[in-house]
Amino acid sequence: MTISASHDTQLRMFVAVAKCHSLRAAADAVGITQPALSRHIQSLELKLGHALFRRHGRGMQLTSDGEALFRTVEPLLDALDESISHAAAHGPGWGLSLRIATVQTLIGHFIPSFSKELLRIYPQTRLSLQCDSSSHVVEMVLRGMADLGLTYSTDLSTTDLQSVALHEERLALYHCTKTDLSREALSRLSELKLILPPRHFGVRRYVERVLGCPIRPSIECDSLELSLRMASISRSIALLPEHVPEDLIASCNLKRIILADIPPRRLVAFWRVQSRKPVVLDAAIDIAMRTRPVKQ
Structure with missing residues (x-):
């Protein structure tokens, strides 16, 4: 009625x-x-x-x-x-809630700025943040376990979701400051002693697809910070997105080399197809489109 x-x-x-x-x-x-x-x-x-x-x-x-x-x-x-x-x-946002699922590589540079702006507009909104692999982030949104997902466009392949494109992000190598990487070594990326996440993570699948071959990492790790810590104590090299916070890189005494020869990936925000989106979800999508990574 x-x-x-x-x-x-x-x-x-x-x-x-x-x-x-x-x-x-x-x-x-x-x-x-x-x-x-x-x-x-x-x-x-x-x-x-x-x-x-x-x-x-x-x-x-x-x-x-x-x-x-x-x-x-x-x-x-x-x-x-x-x-x-x-x-x-x-105040604004009372009684509202928003569940966000995100790949963990966005925790350091995107999620803090995005969340700060959302809570400035809707300070009483109950915010839930879940971090996982790209495939699991997509699954959480599809199953209704999250309202908004944040991952890369290469990981979306279903018509049950709506999405908007955000910023582009390149990949980078993080290695000990005592180790020098030659151009020749960079050209043989699959032969380096790499630290990579498991294969169900989007970044691993993307790199293997670009290189046209599977990669056997020397260390397999599903944590961004732990990957950097391992790179600082071993001769292995972490392959991660470029926008890792500077303080974290410095604390691990690492260098960063942007992989200019590998095409960048585009971050996307996505949600389930529905007739009417909650007002806080609309606001979150708009904020995500305006949020830019901190310049490194």
Whole structure:
């Protein structure tokens, strides 16, 4: 059932008359003229098909139908008014929630800026962040376990999702400052002692697809920070997206080399196809489109 603005007004006028037992007193209470209030009551009675009041010299008395409607409507309107007051007191985003699934490579440079702006606009929103591999991020959104997904366009292959393109991101090598990598070594990327995530991670599949061959990493690791730590204590080289925070690179005493010969991947925000998106999801998509990685 759809309740229009006119229905809401008529029901509130009805409740006012029922409480005041008089058209004149109710008109004064709600701030309109007595004839206007009378028209509201007559219009509501016409829509419902039965009389709600008995008019007599002492005022207005509810009929049995009117009494039944009053007992139903009055607590509902009170609850609605209380909810509106509560939401206004708590600020934007009260009662809203947003579940975001993201690949973990965005934690250091994209998610903090994105989340800060979202919570600035909707400070009372309950935010849930889940980090996983690209394939699992897509699965979480498809299954309704997350409202918004953040991954790379190369990992999306279903028509059940809508998406918007964000920024591009190149891949890079992270190696110990004591190790020098020649151009010749970089040209034989698959032969280097690499630290890579497991094959179900998008970055691993993408690199193998670009190189046209499977890669046997010297170390397999599904954590960005741990991959960097391992690169700092071994002769292995971590292959990760370019936008790793500078403080993390410095703390591991590593160098970064951008892989200019490998085409960049484009980050995308995506969600399930639905007739109507929640307002906080619309806002999150807009913020994601405006968020840029910190310049390295």
